[in-house]
Amino acid sequence: CSRYWLVPVEEVCFILGTLTGCVCLGYTADRLGRHKSLLVSLTLAVVFGVLVCVSPSPPVFITMRFCLAAASAGVFLTLYVTRLELCDPSLRLLATMMSGLTVFGGELLLLAVALGCGSWRGLLGTGAAPLSLFLCYGFVHDLFPQAFVSLFKYCQIWFNIYMYFCMFISHGISHCYSSFRGDVRGFTPSFYWTYLLSVCAGGGAWLLLWAMVDRFGRRGILLLAMTLTGLASLILLGLMECKCFLLRIFFVGGHPKHLSESAMTVFSIMGLFSSQAAASLSILFTAEVMPTIIRGSGVGAVMALGCVGRLSSPLMNLRNHYGYFLHHVVYSSLALLAVLSILLLPESKRKPLPQTLADGEQYRRPPLVRRRRDNVPLLATPNPET
8 A cells, every 4th residue: 555654654643642641641630630630631532532533534533643642641641540549558459450451351342343343433433432431520529639849859759760761661672572573584463463462461461460569579570570571582582593503403303493483472472471561560660659749740751651662663664674673682682771770669569659759758779688687685784883
C-alpha cells in the first residue's frame, strides 16, 4: 500500500498523545484534585472517542487519536493513584494486581471484539461507548485536593528518578522481544499472535508480582526483572550471530537450526515477560514512594518516560527496521546499567504512603549488608567504685 507510512505515523502520534496526557493531567491531578482531573479526562475521552469514529480523513483521524490517547492516559493515571491512596499498606499490592488482571482481561476481550467486528469504526465505537458510563464518578466527593510545590531542595525524592530510567528501558526493549523473529529471521508473525503473546506476558507478569513482591520486596523483584531483561537481550544478540557450534556437538539427529529457533523463541518470551514485570512494578514503586502532594505528577512522569521508550517500535517500522542491531545493543546495555541504579532506591514494602515532601524525604534505601549487633550492653556490670 502506498499510504502504509500513515500507520507508524498514527502510532507515533498516539504514543505522543499518551505522553502529553500523563504529564499534563498528572499535574492537574495534583493541582485540582483527583476527582476533577478524573471527570475532565473521562469527558474528553468520551468526546474524542466519538470524534475518532466519525473522522472523515486520515489527518483528522490521527489528530483525534492523539487527543483520545491523552484523555485515556489521564483516566488511567488518576484511577491508579486514587486506588493506591484508598488502600491500606497491606492491600496495595493486591488491589494493584487485581487492577492489572482486569486490564489483562480487557485486552483479551478487545482481541475477541476485534475478530468479531466487521469494521474499524465499529471497533473504536465499541471501545469508546463504555466510557460514558463512568461519568457517574461525578457524584463522588473529591478526596485528595493537593497543591504543587517546589521540589529542588528535597534530594532524596529526586533519587527516585532511577525508576523512570527502568520504565523507559522496559518499554523500549519490549519491542525488541516482540518483533525479534520478524526483524532478524525475516518471518512475519501474525498480528493477532503477537498481540496475544504480549498480553499473556503482561498477565503472567502480574501473577509473578502478586506472588513475590510482598515476600521479597519491591526493590529485589525490580532488580531481578531488570537483570533477566538484560540477560535475555544479550543472549538473543548472541544467538543472532551464533552458528550453533555447541549445538552441533551435543545435538544428535534432526537439524540444530530448529533448536536454535526454539531457543530464540524461549528467550524472547522470557525477555518480554520480565520487561512487562519491570514496567508494571516501576509504576507501583513510584506511586508508593512519591508523596501525596506530587504523586500524580510523579506517576505521570514515569508513564511519560515509558511512552518515550514505546516510540522505538513505530519509529523502527517507519524506517523499515534499519539499525535494529544497534537499537538492541543500546537497550541491552542500558538494562544492565539500570541494575546498578536500582540498588540506590528505597524500599516501600508495607509502609504507609508519604503525605508531605518531608515524609517522602524520610524514605531512604536500606543498607545492602545488615550489620550484626551485639545485644550485650557495654556497662552491663555496675562499677562498685562509682
